[in-house]
Amino acid sequence: MTELRTLKVALLGCGNVGAQVARILIDDAGALAARTGARLELSGIAVRNVDAERDVELPRELFTTDADTLVKDADVVIELMGGIEPARTLILTAMRNGACVVSGNKALLAQDGPTLYEEADKAGVQLSYEAAVAGAIPILRPIRDSLSGDRITRVLGIVNGTTNYILDQMDSTGAQFADALAEAQRLGYAEADPTADIEGYDAAAKAAILASLSFHTRFALEDVSCEGITAVSAADIAAAKEAGFVIKLLAIAEKLTDEDGKTGVSVRVHPTLLPREHPLAAVRGAFNAVFIEAENAGELMFYGQGAGGTPTASAVLGDLVSAARRVVLGGPGRTETTTGHVPALPIDASITSYYIGLDVADQPGVLARIAQLFAEHGVSIEIMRQTIHRDAESNVESAELRIVTHRAREAALAATVEAVKGLDVINSVTSVLRVEGV
Structure with a gap:
């Protein structure tokens, strides 16, 4: 029987995900060796504090604060520290010393991915990051490999479990935003500082x-283009529900042609109304889902747990097995699939629908004036609902209008909203949200 080769695996970070990765590497060593053709030896875990309490009991001798030495002696480095530095420097050091790298660091990849890809190509090593998007859901490999012979035209994703949980709670229980956020924090879905999630930066x-x-x-x-969910009110959720919609924070990337005929890609994150029959509308709680439209494959949806130590560790271990197989079998590392340059288009070039909430004076001719203004901007109205209410103190009646437009350029829709604000019959624009899937 051929003696299996041993590969040293260095782990950077031992938080919720890192601890589970370490546990699986130790507990499932035999199964992982059978799948990779090599023994995967956890050579060390770099942390800031070796004495910190952790949910998973791990051998104390594995822990070190000397991350630099650890990565220089590794065959594969798993980076789960997060943040930009020292993660970036340690990844570059690892690759320059011939190690493949598995990372879950979406912030670093989004900010400085090109540098990392170039260094991986130069060193002939593999850089994998399935865990950086949508936790346990295998989405990056299918896009990179399974759909590489197709043309993707559009991607819509619920890729942040915290915001999906908050919006789902507001929709299902009628909770206010602050109360839903507090519950998400209590359950561990949201950090003490939830800014990255609720402002849309993570997505x-x-x-x-x-x-x-x-x-x-x-x-x-x-x-x-990024917009979070902090302005979404319980009234917005209720009005959307009444009209047959649900509000989700969507990440959208789509290929389109702007008004000057230039083809490019619009990438945006914002709260979005979806019809309740749309597949993404049924994604509840802290789950994630990614909906892909491709020329030949048609519509595809990937659904699963988008966060959590064990689910995300599953994605990390998948990348680790792939990297270890490459080391055992030899050959070049998995490279980036960039084959050209498609320009990034501003959100103004995108085509969407608007849901607009207006508080207006209750008097004759208001609806006609609003409709005329929309027509002047080349935007047509699909749905208009009016509700009359009376102020208890002033005894003055006003009307609440809820308008859903037909699809139009973002620039025309935004200009229409600005023009509406200037009408003397408009008390306030109470909400503006985009609509997809209609």
Whole structure:
């Protein structure tokens, strides 16, 4: 029987995901060796504090604060530290010393991916990052490999479990945003500082990665138009529900042609109304899903747990097995699939629908004036609902209008909203949300 080769695996970071990765490497060593053709030896775990309490009991001798030495002696490095530095420097050091790298660091990949890809190509090593987007869902490999012979035209994704949980709670229980956020924090879905999630930054980093793979072009975080969910009110949720919609924070990357005839890709993250019959509308709780439209494959949807230590560890181990097989069998590392440059188009070039909430004076001719203004901007109205209410103190009646437009250029829709604000019969624009899937 041929003696199996031993590969040293260095782990950077031992948080929720890292601890589970370490546990699986130790507990499932035999099965992993059978799948890779090599023994995967966890050579060390780099952490800031070796004495910190952890949910998973691991051999203390594995822990070290000397990450630099650890990565220089590894065959494969798993980076789960997060953040930009020292993760970036350690990844570059690892690759320059011939190690393949598995990372779940979406912020680093979105900000400085090109540098990492170039270094991996130069060193002839593999850089894998399935865990960086949508946790346990195998989405990056299918885009990169299974759909590489097709043309992807559009990607829509619920890629942040925290915001999906909050919006789902608001929809299913009628909770206010602050209460739903507090519950998400209590359950561990949201961090003490939830800014990256609720402002859309986490989803934007993932959108840049999805767009880069889907359209074979490097897109960075600055190419993504980003809007979070903090302005979504319980009234917005209730009105959307009444009209047959649900509100989700979507990451959208789509190929389109702007008004000047230039073809490019629009990448955006924002709260979005979806018809309740749309497949993404049924994604509940902290789950994630990615919906892909391709010229030949048609519509595809990938669904599963988007966060959590064990589910995300599954994606990390999948990348590790792939990298280990490459080391055992030899050959070049998996390279980036960028084959050209498709420009990033601003959100103004995208084609969408708007849901607009207006508080207006209750008087004759208001609806006609609003409809005329929309027509002047080349935007047609698909749905208009009016509700009359009376102020208890002033006894003055006003009307609440809820308008859903037909699809039009984002620039025309935004200009229409600005023009509506100038009408003397408009008390306020209470909400503006985009609509997809209609």
